[in-house]
Amino acid sequence: DGDVYKFYADGEWKKSDSGKFVPIINPTTRNTHFKVQACSQEEVNKIIETAKSAQKSWAKTPLWKRAELLHKAAAILKEHRAPIAECLVKEIAKPAKDAVTEVVRSGDLVSYCAEEGVRILGEGKFLVSDSFPGNERTKYCLTSKIPLGVVLAIPPFNYPVNLAVSKIAPALIAGNSLVLKPPTQGAVAALHMVHCFHLAGFPKGLMSCITGKGSEIGDFLTMHPGVNCISFTGGDTGIAISKRASMIPLQMELGGKDACIILEDSDLDLAAANIVKGGFSYSGQRCTAVKVVLVMESVADTLVEKVKTKLAKLTVGPPEDDCDITPVITESSANFIEGLVMDAKQKGATFCQEYKREGNLIWPLLLDHVRPDMRIAWEEPFGPVLPVLRINSAEEGINHCNASNFGLQGCVFTRDINKAILISDAMETGTVQINSAPARGPDHFPFQGLKDSGIGSQGITNSINMMTKIKSTVINLP
Ligand code: G3H
Numbered sequence: 001d002g003d004v005y006k007f008y009a010d011g012e013w014k015k016s017d018s019g020k021f022v023p024i025i026n027p028t029t030r031n032t033h034f035k036v037q038a039c040s041q042e043e044v045n046k047i048i049e050t051a052k053s054a055q056k057s058w059a060k061t062p063l064w065k066r067a068e069l070l071h072k073a074a075a076i077l078k079e080h081r082a083p084i085a086e087c088l089v090k091e092i093a094k095p096a097k098d099a100v101t102e103v104v105r106s107g108d109l110v111s112y113c114a115e116e117g118v119r120i121l122g123e124g125k126f127l128v129s130d131s132f133p134g135n136e137r138t139k140y141c142l143t144s145k146i147p148l149g150v151v152l153a154i155p156p157f158n159y160p161v162n163l164a165v166s167k168i169a170p171a172l173i174a175g176n177s178l179v180l181k182p183p184t185q186g187a188v189a190a191l192h193m194v195h196c197f198h199l200a201g202f203p204k205g206l207m208s209c210i211t212g213k214g215s216e217i218g219d220f221l222t223m224h225p226g227v228n229c230i231s232f233t234g235g236d237t238g239i240a241i242s243k244r245a246s247m248i249p250l251q252m253e254l255g256g257k258d259a260c261i262i263l264e265d266s267d268l269d270l271a272a273a274n275i276v277k278g279g280f281s282y283s284g285q286r287c288t289a290v291k292v293v294l295v296m297e298s299v300a301d302t303l304v305e306k307v308k309t310k311l312a313k314l315t316v317g318p319p320e321d322d323c324d325i326t327p328v329i330t331e332s333s334a335n336f337i338e339g340l341v342m343d344a345k346q347k348g349a350t351f352c353q354e355y356k357r358e359g360n361l362i363w364p365l366l367l368d369h370v371r372p373d374m375r376i377a378w379e380e381p382f383g384p385v386l387p388v389l390r391i392n393s394a395e396e397g398i399n400h401c402n403a404s405n406f407g408l409q410g411c412v413f414t415r416d417i418n419k420a421i422l423i424s425d426a427m428e429t430g431t432v433q434i435n436s437a438p439a440r441g442p443d444h445f446p447f448q449g450l451k452d453s454g455i456g457s458q459g460i461t462n463s464i465n466m467m468t469k470i471k472s473t474v475i476n477l478p
């Protein structure tokens with residue numbers, strides 16, 4: 001079956017022995033656009049075995065050489081931006097320009113990671129024993145950072161390239177090998193990205209990309225005894241993975257219900273612009289999207305009007321036309337979003353626009369006067385639908401934010417920096433943005449979620465450190 005994309009193992013492109021494939025549905029046409037191999041558990045076993053042995057010699061490869069290969073891969077990735085972006089448009093309905101941005105951002109991330117890696121992995125510590133009570137100066141301790149072994153990377157559909165390289169590059173620079181399990185939608189973009197690493201000339205087997213059904217190889221991969229570290233971005237599956245994983249370091253970035261608190265003294269034009277950008281870019285399908293607006297009653301009418309005016313200017317349609325709002329990832333996702341909208345309708349929310357849906361395409365919708373008994377006040381739609389709750393004090397906003405089981409990011413709009421800092425301290429989230437929408441980037445910033453939003457911290461430096469372990473050698477003097 002020639003039109004099924006091959007998977008990547010042992011430095012080669014291969015067909016699965018299973019003879020089966022997984023269809024990739026284009027969210028816009030809702031037809032099968034690509035097919036990828038449905039790999040088997042035996043193929044997973046082989047890949048992990050190869051990754052294990054390739055890692056041993058990679059760890060001994062000079063750091064500057066590892067960095068050189070990553071810089072090469074970054075440059076090739078940027079050269080291939082057009083075809084990769086084209087896949088993102090077809091597989092995940094990412095607007096055409098954003099798709100190109102994702103690939104370019106990824107190239108930059110890989111280069112930055114190579115540079116950061118040679119700095120932070122190029123130095124260790126030297127400790128002497130006599131600083132601890134009762135000790136003479138008879139022990140010298142040398143520390144360095146050593147790789148963990150085989151890193152399993154599982155990125156989500158919304159950034160199949162960028163959130164793959166944000167795991168691949170730190171793993172490789174630190175001397176690990178890497179097994180990538182891309183999301184089904186976005187798998188071909190990911191395979192193309194992997195091809196760029198292949199062209200850069202990494203050793204055989206060091207990096208592999210396995211495609212297939214989660215039901216067949218998902219648990220098998222995440223519970224595999226040969227895996228030494230898992231870096232996962234996605235939804236609830238992450239919680240299940242962490243419960244089942246063995247004693248290995250985990251990096252998890254899961255959902256969010258990022259709150260946007262708007263005080264009376266804020267610049268409402270700035271706030272409205274950020275609500276539209278933060279809530280509706282890539283149709284709200286970002287873990288860092290603004291997912292609930294908590295606005296002081298006294299300025300709520302003005303704010304809602306401003307947001308409405310801006311929403312009316314968004315273009316809605318196919319990603320090929322670079323529309324702002326494009327079809328959401330799957331029909332079941334659209335149905336879920338619709339369920340939240342209907343629940344809010346039944347419970348009396350004010351619809352600022354008419355609810356409109358065609359297939360997976362949902363028109364941008366702002367729901368005003370949302371109350372805490374509505375599901376949308378707490379659940380993440382992952383779609384272009386945003387609830388507004390009116391509050392009477394900053395505390396009320398903070399309390400709503402902290403009552404969520406998520407704690408990824410949040411933001412506060414005010415001209416009073418002292419208040420902003422106090423609110424930031426009070427919000428139980430991994431990051432608080434003052435006077436801007438939540439966002440992960442720039443990609444070297446720390447990125448982390450509290451509670452159900454994640455485990456550990458990402459960002460280039462944190463990821464490199466997370467994918468290494470400290471090794472000490474102690475010299476004992478007579
Ligand atoms: O979807 C989760 C991503 O980590 C968010 O990244 O803030 O760059 O859109 P972003």
